[in-house]
Amino acid sequence: MKLTLIFPNMGFHSHGGYTDEARMEPLPLSLLAALTPPDVECVMYDDRMEDIPFDEPTDLVAISIEIYTARRSYEIAAKYRERGIPVIFGGMHVTLIPEEAGKFADSIYIGDAETGWAGVIEDFKRGELKAIYQAPVGVPQEGGIIPRRELYADKGYLPLSLLQYTRGCRFACDFCAVSVYFDRKNYVRSTQEILREIEEQNRKFLFFVDDNFLSDQQQAKEFLRALIPLKVKWVSQASLDMTNDLELMDLLSRSGCIGNVVGFESIVPESVKSMKKAPNFLGRKALGWDRYEKQVRILRDHHLQTWATFTLGHDFDTIESIDETHHFAMENKFCFAAYNILMPYPGTPLYKRLRDEKRLLYGGKWWLHPDYRFNHASFIPKNMTPDELTEAVWRNRDRWNRPWSIFRRLWDFKTNLSSLTRFLLYLSYNPLYAKETFNKQGMLLGLMKRSEKPKPESIDFTPWDPAKGYAPVDGLFMEGLGMESYGENPDEICGCTANETSPLTTVSISETV
Numbered sequence: 001m002k003l004t005l006i007f008p009n010m011g012f013h014s015h016g017g018y019t020d021e022a023r024m025e026p027l028p029l030s031l032l033a034a035l036t037p038p039d040v041e042c043v044m045y046d047d048r049m050e051d052i053p054f055d056e057p058t059d060l061v062a063i064s065i066e067i068y069t070a071r072r073s074y075e076i077a078a079k080y081r082e083r084g085i086p087v088i089f090g091g092m093h094v095t096l097i098p099e100e101a102g103k104f105a106d107s108i109y110i111g112d113a114e115t116g117w118a119g120v121i122e123d124f125k126r127g128e129l130k131a132i133y134q135a136p137v138g139v140p141q142e143g144g145i146i147p148r149r150e151l152y153a154d155k156g157y158l159p160l161s162l163l164q165y166t167r168g169c170r171f172a173c174d175f176c177a178v179s180v181y182f183d184r185k186n187y188v189r190s191t192q193e194i195l196r197e198i199e200e201q202n203r204k205f206l207f208f209v210d211d212n213f214l215s216d217q218q219q220a221k222e223f224l225r226a227l228i229p230l231k232v233k234w235v236s237q238a239s240l241d242m243t244n245d246l247e248l249m250d251l252l253s254r255s256g257c258i259g260n261v262v263g264f265e266s267i268v269p270e271s272v273k274s275m276k277k278a279p280n281f282l283g284r285k286a287l288g289w290d291r292y293e294k295q296v297r298i299l300r301d302h303h304l305q306t307w308a309t310f311t312l313g314h315d316f317d318t319i320e321s322i323d324e325t326h327h328f329a330m331e332n333k334f335c336f337a338a339y340n341i342l343m344p345y346p347g348t349p350l351y352k353r354l355r356d357e358k359r360l361l362y363g364g365k366w367w368l369h370p371d372y373r374f375n376h377a378s379f380i381p382k383n384m385t386p387d388e389l390t391e392a393v394w395r396n397r398d399r400w401n402r403p404w405s406i407f408r409r410l411w412d413f414k415t416n417l418s419s420l421t422r423f424l425l426y427l428s429y430n431p432l433y434a435k436e437t438f439n440k441q442g443m444l445l446g447l448m449k450r451s452e453k454p455k456p457e458s459i460d461f462t463p464w465d466p467a468k469g470y471a472p473v474d475g476l477f478m479e480g481l482g483m484e485s486y487g488e489n490p491d492e493i494c495g496c497t498a499n500e501t502s503p504l505t506t507v508s509i510s511e512t513v
Helices: 027-035 067-082 092-096 117-125 177-181 191-200 217-230 240-244 246-254 269-274 293-301 319-331 349-356 386-400 403-410 420-440 475-481 490-494
Strands: 002-007 041-046 060-064 087-090 107-110 132-134 161-163 166-168 186-188 205-208 233-238 257-265 305-312 336-341 506-508
Touching: 002 027, 027 041, 027 060, 027 117, 060 067, 067 087, 067 092, 092 107, 092 177, 107 117, 161 191, 191 217, 217 246, 240 246, 240 257, 240 293, 246 293, 257 420, 305 319, 305 386, 305 420, 319 336, 319 386, 319 403, 336 386, 336 420, 403 420
Parallel strands: 002 041, 002 060, 060 087, 087 107, 107 132, 132 506, 161 205, 205 233, 233 257, 257 305, 305 336
Antiparallel strands: 166 186
């Protein structure tokens, strides 16, 4: 038996294709290969940098889907199914909207792969592939599973190894799909298992792709102490409440942490409160709102570079506050800053609220809409128009990634110039990510050419009324979705009933293992 694993691209530009030059290893696919019985041949194709050989013989195709790659994933699946090759989908998007994904595949896998993937393969071998498999979420790679990193060979990924120490996050930010997927739980991997994986891979620069590496701070301390003797350099994603524990900060520094992706989200306190970004306020009651002054100072005192992320467009945000966000990031000389438009992910409290307030655009399904372009507003903000939000956020991105900005931010001797490693990382990755920022702006999702490219003035900004159902906008996808069955219950459209029982044949992994 031969299994083909596909990592889909996001989209294309009106003037041509797109190759992701900042691509990292697709960890989910190498993990899926490791979970596959050894008698099955596994091959992997990365749509971000190579053509998919649709005519190459294979028995089963597995595609891992994120929301931005959903449309392209459905296109890829259609090409394989035209050739009579069955396709199975997995990933967070599939778990959050199974009723959508199921329209485009022969089978879908809901939940984490560790507990049930081998059973899927055995079902397929017997000719009994089910329409839906449902598995629980839980500890990553439990039992010491080591990803098959040989599948990455000759694909030009960035020179760092992706690993996972934890999954999930204990916080409940209202815009975050991770909180929904993991139900605000955090699952921590065995220290010994991940240490063994670190020792078995061949790089000294690591990226822990955890949703919140420090969600369980006490267990993280145990792991960091064990990590110190390995003398690796690493980065991850962590919440600002780490700065409340100076012992933890010291362990981060001693264990080789170069820095972290940190969700500041907003410099407007009302916005931070309304989005329920609790870690940005924990331990701050006595101080009051100081616009992260103390937290940033502690990060700098421990020589940690900061990859600051912001979500812009919350109900208390204004054009002026978005502009001020850029000045805040420049003043603090962050290593990187990601200015992201607030996106309503299906199933999140944010999505449900905007849906109920009739503020969603693109028919409530921006990720499939043929007119939607990357980093454009997909809802109606409170204090500006959608176009004004798009322009304000792009202005920040444009200024941040200009050569003069990169040069000016370099000069921080506590962070970017505190070591040769941090200096080289800054110089290597800032121009690369600047290039990617400019390349991705305004991309169309999906790669199939439409008969007529959408013009900016033709983009549909009509607010979506869920009571009226979903207005068909694209024959290819609406036919595949069978949207004629929707409209009675708006929850069905946003994926809010993702955990309800499907009328299709379903296997519950938790009951069979």
